[in-house]
Amino acid sequence: MNTTFTTQNKVALVTGANKGLGFEISRQLAQKGITVIIGARDVSKGVEAATKLQSEGLTIHPVQLDVTEPASIEALPNFLKEHFEKLDILVNNAGILLDWGTPPSQLDINVLKKTFETNFFGAFAVTKAVLPLLRQSEAGRIVNISSHLGSLADTLDPNSPYFSFQGMAYQASKTALNTLTVQFAKELADTPIKVNSATPGWVKTDLGSTDAPLTPEQGADTPVWLATLPADGPTGGFFMERQPYPW
Numbered sequence: 387m388n389t390t391f392t393t394q395n396k397v398a399l400v401t402g403a404n405k406g407l408g409f410e411i412s413r414q415l416a417q418k419g420i421t422v423i424i425g426a427r428d429v430s431k432g433v434e435a436a437t438k439l440q441s442e443g444l445t446i447h448p449v450q451l452d453v454t455e456p457a458s459i460e461a462l463p464n465f466l467k468e469h470f471e472k473l474d475i476l477v478n479n480a481g482i483l484l485d486w487g488t489p490p491s492q493l494d495i496n497v498l499k500k501t502f503e504t505n506f507f508g509a510f511a512v513t514k515a516v517l518p519l520l521r522q523s524e525a526g527r528i529v530n531i532s533s534h535l536g537s538l539a540d541t542l543d544p545n546s547p548y549f550s551f552q553g554m555a556y557q558a559s560k561t562a563l564n565t566l567t568v569q570f571a572k573e574l575a576d577t578p579i580k581v582n583s584a585t586p587g588w589v590k591t592d593l594g595s596t597d598a599p600l601t602p603e604q605g606a607d608t609p610v611w612l613a614t615l616p617a618d619g620p621t622g623g624f625f626m627e628r629q630p631y632p633w
């Protein structure tokens with residue numbers, strides 16, 4: 387039974403990593419000895435974030451990556467091949483929440499489309515673009531940063547703290563992202579690649595607000611655990627605090 391994940395010579399890409407959870411996930415992966423490429427739609431923010439983590443002695447490289455821009459995504463595989471020759475870990479972290487507190491009847495369809503562009507179509511496009519590289523890895527890992535707000539079980543449970551939350555665009559995009567997890571995990575079941583969703587919990591970031599109880603350090607733990615799962619670890623699951631979470 388293989389109960390360890392070798393971090394030596396591993397390369398990870400984290401999308402939307404210039405701040406918040408993506409930044410902290412990148413830090414924790416790099417602290418394990420993994421070479422981490424931080425995606426940022428604004429290249430100057432990416433360079434600034436990379437410089438900060440490099441000053442901590444970590445192996446970090448920035449790449450311009452807007453997950454809603456096809457040209458930016460199409461350039462990725464060649465960039466990765468040219469500079470790193472491989473990719474072992476993809477963390478689909480880039481995300482937006484535009485409709486916090488908006489009832490569905492008041493939701494502008496353009497907000498719904500914009501949210502899906504980033505949170506779902508973006509993750510799909512990046513995954514598809516780098517999958518050929520991940521297939522070449524001896525231990526490919528895909529982690530989709532979902533949310534408890536995408537859990538239909540929570541949304542339907544009157545006892546859940548998230549029962550009354552209104553933000554259908556964000557919620558539906560994360561439910562769809564969970565479907566992406568399940569479908570890719572099924573397709574890749576006979577390969578070493580593992581595909582899982584994580585909810586970091588409610589985390590203090592620009593998206594999560596200062597009211598959130600968790601720190602980015604705490605929120606990054608489960609995504610990093612999933613990104614470094616051993617060969618006998620799970621695939622096709624949804625996790626919070628390293629435990630299965632209801633869909």
Ligand SMILES: NC(=O)c1ccc[n+]([C@@H]2O[C@H](COP(=O)([O-])OP(=O)(O)OC[C@H]3O[C@@H](n4cnc5c(N)ncnc54)[C@H](OP(=O)(O)O)[C@@H]3O)[C@@H](O)[C@H]2O)c1
Nearest residue numbers: 402404406407452453479480481533588589591592593594
């Ligand atoms: N915070 C929470 O409580 C919480 C809970 C559950 C799930 N999540 C999920 O965790 C992930 C990270 O969120 P966060 O809380 O760290 O939020 P955040 O601090 O607002 O960071 C979001 C990141 O995504 C990037 N981004 C947005 N649109 C992008 C695009 N089109 N292309 C590339 N990057 C893009 C942002 O870049 P810019 O700096 O350029 O805007 C930023 O780097 C999201 O998927 C979010 O849904 C968060």
